[in-house]
Amino acid sequence: MADIKLKPVEVVVVGVGVAGSIICKELAAAGMQVVGIERGRMIESRNDFAMPYVHDELKFEPHRSDILQDLSRETMTFRNATSERALPMRLHGSFKVGEGVGGTGIHWGGVSIRFLPWDFKTRSLVEERYGKKMLPEDCTSQDWGLEWDEIEPYFDQYEYIYGIGGKAGNLNGVIQPGGNPFEGPRSREFPNPPSGHTYSGSLFKKAAESLGYKPYPTPTAGMTQAYTNPYRMNLGECVRGGFCGSHGCAMDAKATPLSTVVPSLFRHENFELRTLCNVIKVNTDSTGKKATGVTYMDARGREVEQPADIVILTSYAFNNARLLMLSGIGKQYDPVTNTGAVGKNYAYQVTSHTRLFFEDKVFNPFMGGAALGLSLDEFNGDNFDHSGLGFVGGGYINAAMSGAPPIRGTPVPDGTPAWGSEWKKNVAHYYNRTFQLSAHGGCQSYRTHYLDLDPSYKDAYGLPLMRLTFDWHDNEKKMSAYITQKAAEIAKVIGASRISSHPVHGKYSIVPYQSTHNTGGAIMGEDPSTSVVNKYLQSWDVSNLFVVGGSAFPQNSSNNPTSTIGALACWAADAIKETYRKKPGSLV
Amino acid sequence: MSEHSWGYLTPPEVRFLDAAVSRLIPADELGPGAKEAGVTVFIDRQLCGTYGVLARSYRMGPWPEGTPQQGWQCPLTPRDAYRAAIREIDAHCNKLHQRPFSLLKTEQQDAILKELQGGKIELEAIGAKVFFDLLWKNTKEGFFADPIHGGNRDKVGWKLVGFPGVASGEYKQHMTPENDNVAYKVEPVSLLDIEEQRAALNSQGFPKHIMLKKG
Numbered sequence: 001m002a003d004i005k006l007k008p009v010e011v012v013v014v015g016v017g018v019a020g021s022i023i024c025k026e027l028a029a030a031g032m033q034v035v036g037i038e039r040g041r042m043i044e045s046r047n048d049f050a051m052p053y054v055h056d057e058l059k060f061e062p063h064r065s066d067i068l069q070d071l072s073r074e075t076m077t078f079r080n081a082t083s084e085r086a087l088p089m090r091l092h093g094s095f096k097v098g099e100g101v102g103g104t105g106i107h108w109g110g111v112s113i114r115f116l117p118w119d120f121k122t123r124s125l126v127e128e129r130y131g132k133k134m135l136p137e138d139c140t141s142q143d144w145g146l147e148w149d150e151i152e153p154y155f156d157q158y159e160y161i162y163g164i165g166g167k168a169g170n171l172n173g174v175i176q177p178g179g180n181p182f183e184g185p186r187s188r189e190f191p192n193p194p195s196g197h198t199y200s201g202s203l204f205k206k207a208a209e210s211l212g213y214k215p216y217p218t219p220t221a222g223m224t225q226a227y228t229n230p231y232r233m234n235l236g237e238c239v240r241g242g243f244c245g246s247h248g249c250a251m252d253a254k255a256t257p258l259s260t261v262v263p264s265l266f267r268h269e270n271f272e273l274r275t276l277c278n279v280i281k282v283n284t285d286s287t288g289k290k291a292t293g294v295t296y297m298d299a300r301g302r303e304v305e306q307p308a309d310i311v312i313l314t315s316y317a318f319n320n321a322r323l324l325m326l327s328g329i330g331k332q333y334d335p336v337t338n339t340g341a342v343g344k345n346y347a348y349q350v351t352s353h354t355r356l357f358f359e360d361k362v363f364n365p366f367m368g369g370a371a372l373g374l375s376l377d378e379f380n381g382d383n384f385d386h387s388g389l390g391f392v393g394g395g396y397i398n399a400a401m402s403g404a405p406p407i408r409g410t411p412v413p414d415g416t417p418a419w420g421s422e423w424k425k426n427v428a429h430y431y432n433r434t435f436q437l438s439a440h441g442g443c444q445s446y447r448t449h450y451l452d453l454d455p456s457y458k459d460a461y462g463l464p465l466m467r468l469t470f471d472w473h474d475n476e477k478k479m480s481a482y483i484t485q486k487a488a489e490i491a492k493v494i495g496a497s498r499i500s501s502h503p504v505h506g507k508y509s510i511v512p513y514q515s516t517h518n519t520g521g522a523i524m525g526e527d528p529s530t531s532v533v534n535k536y537l538q539s540w541d542v543s544n545l546f547v548v549g550g551s552a553f554p555q556n557s558s559n560n561p562t563s564t565i566g567a568l569a570c571w572a573a574d575a576i577k578e579t580y581r582k583k584p585g586s587l588v
Numbered sequence: 589m590s591e592h593s594w595g596y597l598t599p600p601e602v603r604f605l606d607a608a609v610s611r612l613i614p615a616d617e618l619g620p621g622a623k624e625a626g627v628t629v630f631i632d633r634q635l636c637g638t639y640g641v642l643a644r645s646y647r648m649g650p651w652p653e654g655t656p657q658q659g660w661q662c663p664l665t666p667r668d669a670y671r672a673a674i675r676e677i678d679a680h681c682n683k684l685h686q687r688p689f690s691l692l693k694t695e696q697q698d699a700i701l702k703e704l705q706g707g708k709i710e711l712e713a714i715g716a717k718v719f720f721d722l723l724w725k726n727t728k729e730g731f732f733a734d735p736i737h738g739g740n741r742d743k744v745g746w747k748l749v750g751f752p753g754v755a756s757g758e759y760k761q762h763m764t765p766e767n768d769n770v771a772y773k774v775e776p777v778s779l780l781d782i783e784e785q786r787a788a789l790n791s792q793g794f795p796k797h798i799m800l801k802k803g
């Protein structure tokens with residue numbers, strides 16, 4: 001029994017990050033009574049990220065940063081294969097999940113590329129173009145059940161909330177010069193102009209164009225000019241100070257939940273935010289078909305029950321899936337029998353780097369900001385013919401100036417001694433004489449990549465940790481080799497003195513940072529036996545429960561997930577306030 | 589080092605670290621090394637704080653070693669790791685060369701560090717490579733972190749690579765085609781400079797950068 005049982009409210013939103021803040025705002029603005037519950041603390045740009053103290057690289061180093069998840073309270077366990085014993089992720093490494101109001105959306109890198117239309121229908125489009133044998137036999141990727149035309153207006157809505165800067169490549173089906181010709185048709189231009197000139201970007205552009213590619217300015221959540229969003233939030237122009245990813249922004253020049261949404265929530269008397277409250281369960285009635293609210297542990301350690309008509313989970317993919325597991329909602333996925341859907345289709349992204357070292361060029365790598373630079377899409381998704389290549393999927397290649405403070409990276413050419421005078425000499429010489437091309441690849445879902453509850457390790461409340469089982473699949477290794485080779489070819493045309501190019505190989509490790517782009521576990525689909533939520537992010541099992549976030553992706557795009565998470569949040573909010581509220585029950 | 593009161597490290601540990609970080613990032617013709625930069629002071633301060641006990645890490649057992657892909661599985665905190673490992677490494681050096689690490693010739697020190705890095709020395713309390721990786725990570729942090737944390741004294745790490753420290757608010761104006769391939773050379777500004785009022789801030793909190801003379 002809970003220590004405290006509160007009065008019922010209309011809506012409880014669990015996790016106030018990118019998805020949660022938008023849903024809170026949209027529902028509160030529609031007059032619904034909303035309580036947002038956040039496990040972490042309140043974070044305010046003007047205090048937490050005040051200049052000049054936010055320009056302290058060590059403070060935001062992942063083993064020290066206090067805007068990342070406090071792993072002493074809860075983490076996950078990890079193994080490469082079901083034959084291994086999973087062990088706890090004791091320190092942040094491969095990914096950096098956030099904690100506190102704003103969540104992972106505070107320290108993100110701001111890359112704001114929409115998913116490709118292909119990402120939503122990977123299985124059917126691959127089978128249509130290449131036949132049923134093209135996808136690996138153990139591949140469990142599936143269509144989302146969502147049409148591009150349905151979700152496009154919500155990408156648009158999100159981009160205007162976040163003030164994304166970019167150049168359209170496809171306006172209502174008409175290809176636009178200077179933009180990405182491979183993007184899905186968009187209904188209007190970006191709200192802000194594209195980011196401007198970088199030296200590395202200009203070298204990349206020239207080389208890529210000489211090879212016949214069409215590089216375009218990477219859409220960015222770094223403000224390319226001062227901007228006021230539809231929630232009347234004022235964002236500053238990015239000055240490219242270079243302490244961006246891992247850091248918050250003192251200038252509110254990076255779109256984050258804090259700069260775009262959260263302060264505007266407090267204009268609504270029908271909204272309440274509760275911080276330092278960690279939801280441990282979604283409660284259901286005796287039928288198991290209706291959510292009755294949530295139970296959380298508050299800052300004083302009391303167990304509190306908050307009854308609600310509608311429960312919306314909007315935390316990080318891992319935690320959305322784990323909360324369903326801890327609550328016994330839906331059937332746990334089992335890779336042996338291939339049944340159940342909760343925890344199914346965990347996917348990641350496959351990022352490789354091709355680094356160019358020069359003797360006669362300098363780049364001032366400490367200057368930069370969110371996603372500042374250029375990308376090309378010729379080798380993304382199914383934008384190229386895969387016949388005979390032996391893999392599906394692809395990635396985008398980009399050259400970014402996102403800031404390079406020296407603890408994070410003092411790259412040296414392959415073969416340089418790991419320490420000592422020779423290392424020091426190379427660091428001194430190359431810190432300013434290098435940049436990299438990233439080949440940012442997608443990841444299909446497979447039968448043995450999944451999430452479930454760990455049988456032995458527990459969190460601070462005595463509840464089981466979530467267990468992640470994941471490794472690189474041959475399909476993704478082949479894909480990474482292919483697109484990394486394409487990046488290396490561009491590097492050769494640019495003409496560096498030394499080039500280090502390393503596709504993904506061997507086993508996946510949770511140690512080196514790769515990306516905070518973890519997806520799946522509560523996936524969207526058309527069939528309740530193979531998905532957790534329907535196209536409106538509504539639980540198949542419990543119709544007054546919605547699960548929104550990267551958890552819903554049936555497989556992972558190569559494009560960064562935040563725009564799509566934002567679009568899904570706008571889409572779900574619309575379905576709840578316009579349809580569900582008037583007529584509760586299944587929306588499909 | 590005499591002006592620093594050691595919060596955690598013992599005198600033999602200070603001697604070990606001064607010697608070890610001097611080999612990892614040596615003083616040479618390019619300028620001061622890690623010892624001169626105050627990396628030992630940095631490590632001492634880190635071990636006194638929340639990092640010393642990895643306060644935000646998951647610390648419940650059991651603690652099997654696991655695979656390399658599963659990451660840090662060491663039951664020791666960094667504080668305990670430094671204490672236990674340095675004692676054992678000095679004992680190893682005494683046995684091998686009749687001297688603690690700090691009194692070995694530099695070639696001998698380099699050989700010991702390489703063996704630690706390759707996991708070729710058997711330590712009881714902690715994997716040799718696990719300790720080496722921790723020491724090397726903390727050494728680089730101490731060499732490149734803002735001097736407010738006790739290392740990177742006189743901003744020697746930043747001067748070595750040309751990192752300007754706290755950004756000015758004017759980088760965007762520098763990122764133009766005319767400035768392509770032009771090094772932005774300034775006297776770096778640290779939080780310590782700002783605290784000690786050696787650098788002025790504008791109304792938005794950005795310092796003014798003083799350009800270094802060309803050449």
